[in-house]
Amino acid sequence: MTQSKTGPAGLPTHEVVYRRIRDMLLFGELAPGQAVTIQGLVADLDVGMTPVREALRRLTAEGALSFLGNRRITVPLLSLSELDQLSLARRMLEPELASRACERVTKKDIDVLRSIDVLLDQAIAANDMRNYLARNYDFHKALYGLADAAILSSLVDGLWLRFGPSLRGVLATLEPLETPDMHKVLLTALEEKDAVAAKKAVESDVSQGMDRLRSKLATAGD
Amino acid sequence: MTQSKTGPAGLPTHEVVYRRIRDMLLFGELAPGQAVTIQGLVADLDVGMTPVREALRRLTAEGALSFLGNRRITVPLLSLSELDQLSLARRMLEPELASRACERVTKKDIDVLRSIDVLLDQAIAANDMRNYLARNYDFHKALYGLADAAILSSLVDGLWLRFGPSLRGVLATLEPLETPDMHKVLLTALEEKDAVAAKKAVESDVSQGMDRLRSKLATAGD
DNA sequence: CCGTCAATAATTTGATCATATTCTCGGGCA
DNA sequence: TGCCCGAGAATATGATCAAATTATTGACGG
Numbered sequence A, B: 001m002t003q004s005k006t007g008p009a010g011l012p013t014h015e016v017v018y019r020r021i022r023d024m025l026l027f028g029e030l031a032p033g034q035a036v037t038i039q040g041l042v043a044d045l046d047v048g049m050t051p052v053r054e055a056l057r058r059l060t061a062e063g064a065l066s067f068l069g070n071r072r073i074t075v076p077l078l079s080l081s082e083l084d085q086l087s088l089a090r091r092m093l094e095p096e097l098a099s100r101a102c103e104r105v106t107k108k109d110i111d112v113l114r115s116i117d118v119l120l121d122q123a124i125a126a127n128d129m130r131n132y133l134a135r136n137y138d139f140h141k142a143l144y145g146l147a148d149a150a151i152l153s154s155l156v157d158g159l160w161l162r163f164g165p166s167l168r169g170v171l172a173t174l175e176p177l178e179t180p181d182m183h184k185v186l187l188t189a190l191e192e193k194d195a196v197a198a199k200k201a202v203e204s205d206v207s208q209g210m211d212r213l214r215s216k217l218a219t220a221g222d
Numbered sequence C: 001c002c003g004t005c006a007a008t009a010a011t012t013t014g015a016t017c018a019t020a021t022t023c024t025c026g027g028g029c030a
Numbered sequence D: 001t002g003c004c005c006g007a008g009a010a011t012a013t014g015a016t017c018a019a020a021t022t023a024t025t026g027a028c029g030g
Helices: A013-026 A038-045 A049-061 A080-104 A107-125 A129-145 A150-171 A182-191 A195-220 B013-026 B038-045 B049-061 B080-104 B107-125 B129-145 B150-171 B182-191 B195-220
Strands: none
Touching: A013 A038, A013 A049, A013 A129, A013 A150, A038 A049, A049 B049, A080 A129, A080 A150, A080 A182, A080 A195, A080 B080, A080 B150, A107 A129, A107 A182, A129 A150, A150 A195, A150 B080, A150 B150, A182 A195, B013 B038, B013 B049, B013 B129, B013 B150, B038 B049, B080 B129, B080 B150, B080 B182, B080 B195, B107 B129, B107 B182, B129 B150, B150 B195, B182 B195
């Protein structure tokens, strides 16, 4: 193999770059308001500018990044109104996905979810925010992957990309223990194939998270 | 001025290309299943490949186009399941937007909507499909623009991009007169600031459209 | 004489293009 | 039928051009 720049698998560079930046957004390495430059990423990631441009274009299309009118790109700061829209959309879509997942879920799937949840609890115990965010995302992603509804899932994915960057600032000041763990409630609902209960659990989980984000943003952006 | 390639305004080329392709998708110039090549667009639009690549990446991120795994791109064919997901999402989101628009709408806004609707009726009378699709899109777009909810609007925009290409085949066989015109009902609701009625009108409009699409697809894809 | 503002120069960043390389698909041949 | 090779298309790079922000300098007013 003479190729030195090729990614882990045969994945195209722009895909690798896209995932890298997306993870940075989701897991708190890029803060809202922060400027993102093409040339900076070119230098940091040691790739050409074309793949970087494509990844950035893709992320802006998903709302994860935003143009500032002039040609600068930043991680968007969420307004209260935008947060409410995201909250509403999540509460519309995610319970539906949970319900669909509930109808298809197998014991094995539940085991997978439970093992992710264990890692999540460990991250909380260790006060490891990066890991907490990643596992929480994994949990929801795995759940929605069971729903067999690619379009709805992709819509929700886009929502996570929008509020993800704002999570860090909130959770940094958060005691690790307070959540009346909706994930556990959800797992029980899945075991019993109770789609209505699953819906409610996810609805609560979403509401809890978004309300927390909202109250934090309301005081900070005052 | 020596610049020969600059677009109508100061818009960047990739933006112009993006809008051009998007319109082609929305208004029936690109059919589902059709292959889209970079070099083809480079030749047709007489631009470099970089802007084309970016526009395509953006459209694939929005689900308007899809990668075929190898490096080919096509206009996606909708499965029944996908269509149902789109229908569900539209029925969740669009009435909400209509409701919000209703609370903010002015007499002037209603006049604008009504004038668009007139053009739409003319397009139907003239059996001009391209124009019908464009005016129908304009109507909804204008309505949702009043809602002051950029994120929800962008979500809906993405949905339209997904089912838009499939509309052409359906409407080609459609008698122009059958709709119990929900647009008129909606306009009345807006005049009376009746948000609930506006919601219902849009919900009916969406259901009608998507059901028609669904039945057509069910027989064709049999 | 000093501080502030404005105009301009320099640097940084983004946009586009032309070119080289890699990969996929399809036809020809054993 | 299976393998190899060539054509074509996509990916990635580097160079070039244009635009915008930032820094600098000079003049004016206090």
